[in-house]
Amino acid sequence: MSNLYIFDENDELFRDPGGAFETPGSLDLSIKLLRGAATGARLRFSLDGREAVETPMLFDRVSGGYDVYRSKLTIDEPGLYWYSFLVDAVDGSVVAVPEQQGSAFQITTSAPLESDPEWIKGGFIYHIFVDRFCRGGELRLRPGAVFRSDWGGCPQYAPDEEGIVRNNDFFGGDLYGIIEKLPYLEDLGVTCLYLSPVFSAASNHKYDTGDFMQIDPAFGGDEAFRLLCKEAGVHGMKVILDGVFNHVGIDSRYFNIYGNYDSVGAFQNPQSPYHDWFTFRDDGTYDAWWGIKLLPALNKSNMGYKDFICGKDGVIAYWTKAGVAGWRLDVVDELPDTFLYPLCEAIKRENSDALIIGEVWEDASNKISYDVRRRYFLGGQLDSVTNYPLKEALISFLKYSKAEQLAATMDTLYRNYPKHARQTLMNILGTHDTARILTTLSDTEMPHSKYEMEHFRLSEDERAKARRRLILAATLQFTLPGVPCVYYGDEAGMEGCADPFNRRCYPWGGEDIGLVEWYKRLSSIRKRYSCFTDGKYYLVEARAGLFAFIRDNGANRVLIAVNNTDTDRTLSIDGFTYDILNDMPADALIVRAGSPGIYI
Numbered sequence: 001m002s003n004l005y006i007f008d009e010n011d012e013l014f015r016d017p018g019g020a021f022e023t024p025g026s027l028d029l030s031i032k033l034l035r036g037a038a039t040g041a042r043l044r045f046s047l048d049g050r051e052a053v054e055t056p057m058l059f060d061r062v063s064g065g066y067d068v069y070r071s072k073l074t075i076d077e078p079g080l081y082w083y084s085f086l087v088d089a090v091d092g093s094v095v096a097v098p099e100q101q102g103s104a105f106q107i108t109t110s111a112p113l114e115s116d117p118e119w120i121k122g123g124f125i126y127h128i129f130v131d132r133f134c135r136g137g138e139l140r141l142r143p144g145a146v147f148r149s150d151w152g153g154c155p156q157y158a159p160d161e162e163g164i165v166r167n168n169d170f171f172g173g174d175l176y177g178i179i180e181k182l183p184y185l186e187d188l189g190v191t192c193l194y195l196s197p198v199f200s201a202a203s204n205h206k207y208d209t210g211d212f213m214q215i216d217p218a219f220g221g222d223e224a225f226r227l228l229c230k231e232a233g234v235h236g237m238k239v240i241l242d243g244v245f246n247h248v249g250i251d252s253r254y255f256n257i258y259g260n261y262d263s264v265g266a267f268q269n270p271q272s273p274y275h276d277w278f279t280f281r282d283d284g285t286y287d288a289w290w291g292i293k294l295l296p297a298l299n300k301s302n303m304g305y306k307d308f309i310c311g312k313d314g315v316i317a318y319w320t321k322a323g324v325a326g327w328r329l330d331v332v333d334e335l336p337d338t339f340l341y342p343l344c345e346a347i348k349r350e351n352s353d354a355l356i357i358g359e360v361w362e363d364a365s366n367k368i369s370y371d372v373r374r375r376y377f378l379g380g381q382l383d384s385v386t387n388y389p390l391k392e393a394l395i396s397f398l399k400y401s402k403a404e405q406l407a408a409t410m411d412t413l414y415r416n417y418p419k420h421a422r423q424t425l426m427n428i429l430g431t432h433d434t435a436r437i438l439t440t441l442s443d444t445e446m447p448h449s450k451y452e453m454e455h456f457r458l459s460e461d462e463r464a465k466a467r468r469r470l471i472l473a474a475t476l477q478f479t480l481p482g483v484p485c486v487y488y489g490d491e492a493g494m495e496g497c498a499d500p501f502n503r504r505c506y507p508w509g510g511e512d513i514g515l516v517e518w519y520k521r522l523s524s525i526r527k528r529y530s531c532f533t534d535g536k537y538y539l540v541e542a543r544a545g546l547f548a549f550i551r552d553n554g555a556n557r558v559l560i561a562v563n564n565t566d567t568d569r570t571l572s573i574d575g576f577t578y579d580i581l582n583d584m585p586a587d588a589l590i591v592r593a594g595s596p597g598i599y600i
Contacts, residue, residue, distance in 0.1 A: 004034050005033050005038070005085075006032040040087075043071045045081065080365070080366060084096060120192060120326075136175070136179060144168060156168075188520055189519075189520060194240050194485065209244055212309075213315065240325055247298055255267050326354045327347060345380065363389060364421075406547055425483065427485060428487070441466040443462060456497055470493075472595075479560045546561065570588060579598075
């Protein structure tokens with residue numbers, strides 16, 4: 001029945017506006033019905049979780065052998081909405097659009113913005129795993145920590161005699177080391193430092209918070225952090241932290257299972273002021289993050305804990321005054337709205353310009369977590385999220401030439417995410433939770449055992465192939481809507497399988513200089529053209545390994561093309577006469593095999 005109607009949710013002739021919008025606002029929906037084959041159409045429309053309302057669509061005009069039917073909706077309440085069509089065929093049958101049973105098209109509407117961190121738009125985020133970036137200050141490790149003098153050696157991964165992976169080996173990277181490398185980061189074009197957790201904790205990764213009010217002494221302590229924020233500002237950068245508010249460590253001021261802190265921890269005594277921050281069972285066991293007993297889960301509904309984090313003298317207020325410019329919220333899906341709203345309110349109260357990024361691995365606009373539809377973009381919560389959908393689509397495109405999948409992902413993000421969220425998306429290729437992007441982009445199957453991962457390296461040919469793909473991936477990362485976030489060392493050509501092999505030390509003196517220079521060039525282009533800050537995205541072509549699009553904000557209009565094939569490809573589009581990458585006129589838009597092109 002596809003010839004009975006025409007509807008394209010990505011075309012503003014059928015849906016205007018094409019993407020998410022603020023309330024109050026209006027939406028125009030149109031559908032074309034083949035003349036003589038249908039008698040009319042009805043619109044089904046509903047707010048998420050409510051019954052759909054069915055209304056007849058009005059005949060609007062005739063267009064190319066089709067009758068156009070139209071509905072105009074006024075939407076006052078921010079929320080997630082769903083719509084579909086029922087087409088009445090002349091034979092008496094009713095055809096649903098979309099035709100998949102139970103399916104519907106999505107509309108995201110949000111409340112008007114109260115604040116918007118403009119400073120990050122058009123920027124460049126650099127993600128640092130602190131212990132592995134650079135040694136700078138005096139070594140100050142806690143008892144039980146293992147110092148690794150072999151910078152660049154393999155991180156410890158085997159469990160101890162109790163079967164526990166302690167993550168307590170330290171290579172000595174610290175905040176003073178980051179300060180030392182600020183000139184390198186400025187030269188790279190970085191405008192925002194995103195640090196892995198820095199609060200006092202037993203592990204090297206610090207996701208087992210020990211004290212929210214102290215920077216770990218191994219990283220240089222509070223003094224080093226305040227100095228980093230100050231010096232980063234001198235070099236044109238702001239600092240955001242990894243906010244881990246879902247759980248702490250058993251070796252913490254609040255749980256204190258070993259008695260290492262001068263506090264009465266929840267595990268030690270039911271009368272502890274922290275006892276109700278956790279959920280204990282009658283047998284003495286307790287709720288832990290994903291059952292990992294080293295990480296007792298916090299009770300986010302407890303008012304004492306909530307005030308400790310969000311109150312006027314709480315954690316957020318304290319570190320904002322110290323210079324924090326924003327937060328990447330760890331496992332935000334596990335923070336209920338009753339905690340997330342006051343948390344985000346506290347962040348914006350202390351600094352209306354602060355950036356709030358949530359760690360979400362799926363489409364954040366319609367995410368259901370623990371049977372609850374999340375409201376991240378409806379107002380009062382996140383500015384944006386980690387862009388894992390784009391990461392996966394880029395990998396599929398570069399490894400398997402699935403340009404159509406990349407185009408579909410971009411269409412979905414454009415439709416479902418509010419404009420401000422699209423502009424501040426954290427566009428990632430690698431993270432501390434995933435294998436290094438260079439390793440991922442190879443065609444070599446990654447090993448499954450930790451021992452094999454330790455010794456796994458790409459062959460010379462596979463590394464060359466992956467490197468070519470990384471150049472294409474980075475080009476897209478820096479030019480698609482959102483903000484590129486580079487995991488430390490990806491620009492230097494670091495390899496590595498899953499955690500902890502993706503957390504090796506930065507190879508100072510052993511970088512792939514050619515790759516570093518490529519990232520500098522991309523950053524320079526990104527800064528030069530404002531369309532990468534707020535420009536619209538228009539798809540030009542996505543087929544057979546070629547992906548091309550335009551960014552346009554009126555001030556400048558740039559064409560980006562990535563040719564992931566073995567043959568040169570020519571684009572047939574007027575108006576682009578200069579090749580930015582090669583700094584020369586472009587008489588013909590020929591994108592070389594396995595290469596990117598950027599044109600104005």
